[in-house]
Amino acid sequence: FAKTGSKQAVLGEYKYVDDFREVIARVEQLYAETGKPVESTLDLETVGLDPYKLPDEGHPGAYIVTVQLSVEVGKSYVKRFDSKELEEAGFTDMSLLEQLAWILSSDKISMGGANLKFDLHWIAVRAGLECTNFRFDTTLVGSLLDENRSNGLDVHVKIYAPELGGYSDEFDKKIDKSRMDLVPADTMLPYAGGDTDGCLRVRKAMKADLLKDNRLAGFYVNILHPSARAFEMVERGGVMVDMDAYKELESDLHKELDTLTTAARSIIGGRIVAKHHDPDKRGGLNLTKASLLVDFMFSPMGLNLKPQMTTEKSGAPSTALEHLLMFKDVPEAAEFVGLLKNYSSATKTLQTYVYGFQKHIRSDGNFHPSYYFFAGNKDEGEGGTNTGRLSCKDPAFQTIPKHTKWAKKLRRCFPAPPGMLVLENDYSQGELRVIACLANEETMIEAYRQNMDLHVITSGRFAGYSYEDMLKLKKENKELFDSIRQLGKAGNFGLIYGMGAEGFQAYAEGNYGVKLALEEAAKFRNGFFETYHKLPVYHKDYKAFAKKNGYVVSPLGRMRHLPLINSVKGDVRATAERQSINSPVQGCLSDMLIWAISISHQRGWFESSPCFGAIHDAKYAYIPEDNHEFYIERELEVMESLPFEKVGWKPQLVFTADAKFGKTMADLKEYERKK
Numbered sequence: 001f002a003k004t005g006s007k008q009a010v011l012g013e014y015k016y017v018d019d020f021r022e023v024i025a026r027v028e029q030l031y032a033e034t035g036k037p038v039e040s041t042l043d044l045e046t047v048g049l050d051p052y053k054l055p056d057e058g059h060p061g062a063y064i065v066t067v068q069l070s071v072e073v074g075k076s077y078v079k080r081f082d083s084k085e086l087e088e089a090g091f092t093d094m095s096l097l098e099q100l101a102w103i104l105s106s107d108k109i110s111m112g113g114a115n116l117k118f119d120l121h122w123i124a125v126r127a128g129l130e131c132t133n134f135r136f137d138t139t140l141v142g143s144l145l146d147e148n149r150s151n152g153l154d155v156h157v158k159i160y161a162p163e164l165g166g167y168s169d170e171f172d173k174k175i176d177k178s179r180m181d182l183v184p185a186d187t188m189l190p191y192a193g194g195d196t197d198g199c200l201r202v203r204k205a206m207k208a209d210l211l212k213d214n215r216l217a218g219f220y221v222n223i224l225h226p227s228a229r230a231f232e233m234v235e236r237g238g239v240m241v242d243m244d245a246y247k248e249l250e251s252d253l254h255k256e257l258d259t260l261t262t263a264a265r266s267i268i269g270g271r272i273v274a275k276h277h278d279p280d281k282r283g284g285l286n287l288t289k290a291s292l293l294v295d296f297m298f299s300p301m302g303l304n305l306k307p308q309m310t311t312e313k314s315g316a317p318s319t320a321l322e323h324l325l326m327f328k329d330v331p332e333a334a335e336f337v338g339l340l341k342n343y344s345s346a347t348k349t350l351q352t353y354v355y356g357f358q359k360h361i362r363s364d365g366n367f368h369p370s371y372y373f374f375a376g377n378k379d380e381g382e383g384g385t386n387t388g389r390l391s392c393k394d395p396a397f398q399t400i401p402k403h404t405k406w407a408k409k410l411r412r413c414f415p416a417p418p419g420m421l422v423l424e425n426d427y428s429q430g431e432l433r434v435i436a437c438l439a440n441e442e443t444m445i446e447a448y449r450q451n452m453d454l455h456v457i458t459s460g461r462f463a464g465y466s467y468e469d470m471l472k473l474k475k476e477n478k479e480l481f482d483s484i485r486q487l488g489k490a491g492n493f494g495l496i497y498g499m500g501a502e503g504f505q506a507y508a509e510g511n512y513g514v515k516l517a518l519e520e521a522a523k524f525r526n527g528f529f530e531t532y533h534k535l536p537v538y539h540k541d542y543k544a545f546a547k548k549n550g551y552v553v554s555p556l557g558r559m560r561h562l563p564l565i566n567s568v569k570g571d572v573r574a575t576a577e578r579q580s581i582n583s584p585v586q587g588c589l590s591d592m593l594i595w596a597i598s599i600s601h602q603r604g605w606f607e608s609s610p611c612f613g614a615i616h617d618a619k620y621a622y623i624p625e626d627n628h629e630f631y632i633e634r635e636l637e638v639m640e641s642l643p644f645e646k647v648g649w650k651p652q653l654v655f656t657a658d659a660k661f662g663k664t665m666a667d668l669k670e671y672e673r674k675k
Contacts, residue, residue: 261282
């Protein structure tokens with residue numbers, strides 16, 4: 001409205017077509033006139049979001065309702081299927097199939113879309129076609145240009161093509177998009193046509209913005225777009241699931257919860273148990289019920305402890321687990337708090353990773369998570385992060401825990417197919433190597449060049465041991481060596497971003513089980529920055545750059561916009577300052593991982609050793625059991641020889657990678673490199 005003076009969209013010429021002969025003829029004409037590939041956009045309307053959904057009572061199952069294309073601004077050609085049977089017939093009609101195949105592969109077309117990975121997945125499943133001319137995705141580029149906004153097409157159209165802005169607003173308010181098959185044809189046309197027309201207008205405007213920054217454009221062309229293409233295949237292949245292992249895990253969790261509930265009843269006492277009896281819960285009690293926890297921990301009915309944290313609204317004692325864990329060293333509360341921690345872990349595993357995940361098993365028995373490389377439109381139920389870090393949903397496979405009590409049994413539910421093994425790859429101390437290069441920290445760089453263990457260097461100096469003494473201690477007293485080295489891990493990963501002494505004290509205990517007095521934490525912190533004296537310089541320089549420019553740039557070219565870096569509010573400013581320090585490092589490592597996956601895909605390796613996902617900073621693939629060393633070595637070679645010159649970075653270090661392999665995600669053993 002601010003840009004055009006009207007909330008009314010000015011629609012283009014959109015029409016239903018029987019096939020795409022007219023589209024192809026127009027492409028041929030435009031190509032003959034310019035000699036350049038015709039920038040086009042593709043979109044689908046579908047029944048639901050799951051291309052694998054089978055028909056059931058009251059639901060037709062998965063099918064494509066419309067396929068729409070724009071090859072010039074202001075026009076859209078829409079092919080509609082009014083039933084699943086018509087869609088199936090359409091995709092066996094050789095004339096229509098051949099037309100679509102040409103459109104998706106012709107060098108005369110430069111295909112684009114908005115999160116086109118989604119649509120191409122459907123086309124592959126329903127029509128068996130692949131797209132080879134996909135060049136530009138507005139959700140990916142939009143998230144590079146401004147990752148802090150919602151990057152849905154409707155938002156982009158209002159920003160970049162305001163004359164068409166709002167074309168979908170009324171439709172979005174009134175229509176149940178899970179049943180697009182029920183939308184009348186005259187209601188569908190402005191929406192479906194507007195999607196590709198709007199996307200094409202946005203594409204042209206975004207392209208001009210992207211090309212203003214050569215590094216950002218290079219990042220998109222060399223890393224982000226190829227990675228998104230690789231994850232089309234990751235999503236289609238899916239994650240194999242062992243339902244027998246899942247049933248065993250579910251049974252074990254129920255037994256654990258029953259045992260814990262019985263133990264809790266005896267600790268809590270009859271009066272509180274009677275008050276909070278719940279016949280709908282196993283054991284007649286819900287141990288996470290807030291009022292029960294308050295009664296037992298903080299009221300005269302129970303322990304009557306003094307709360308350390310209260311809720312913001314009511315001022316009542318907080319029942320958050322982090323608050324209750326503050327009482328783990330109070331003798332009368334210790335047993336119950338420990339029990340509650342185990343109960344919460346088991347409940348989380350059961351509700352989220354057993355019941356929650358199993359809702360997303362598709363008709364082929366596998367998970368097919370949707371991966372996001374951008375900040376999606378939360379109103380549309382999309383995922384994504386504004387840091388650019390990879391995430392996925394349905395299910396959120398990247399959240400699978402690795403170190404909880406139930407992690408191993410959960411990961412056993414995800415085996416390799418027969419004759420295959422699970423391969424896990426990650427970068428060895430990747431964040432530390434990245435920040436060593438960015439800060440040009442000579443001590444860290446030299447240590448890595450000499451293949452020294454940085455955790456041993458960091459912890460040994462604090463404990464009064466030389467590096468040689470620490471290696472000797474490893475042979476003579478492995479338990480003491482491990483405890484000292486653990487402090488080094490806490491220091492390296494906790495302090496590289498400038499954490500204060502109090503924060504480091506809490507971080508070391510919470511993440512690594514290392515208890516330090518505040519004075520010890522401060523002493524360790526001071527010694528850390530004396531040892532690695534270039535890190536504070538890096539912190540200062542990147543904060544100053546962000547304050548001046550409003551953004552920072554990773555060594556691969558991704559930008560992290562920080563519009564609040566100069567806020568007058570101290571807490572807001574401090575958050576942005578932390579992001580200016582850690583975003584270039586964490587974003588770089590995540591992007592290196594997806595870059596390696598994309599190179600494996602481009603080399604055609606997915607046919608023999610398909611990647612099936614990424615969790616945190618590790619990637620996972622299925623590899624043949626026979627000659628598995630060959631497949632492991634070639635994946636390690638890709639990770640360790642990324643073509644950084646393509647994006648203008650010359651790191652001082654090689655980023656070494658590690659590998660683990662086994663029959664399931666739980667049973668992984670270290671791979672010993674060939675000499």
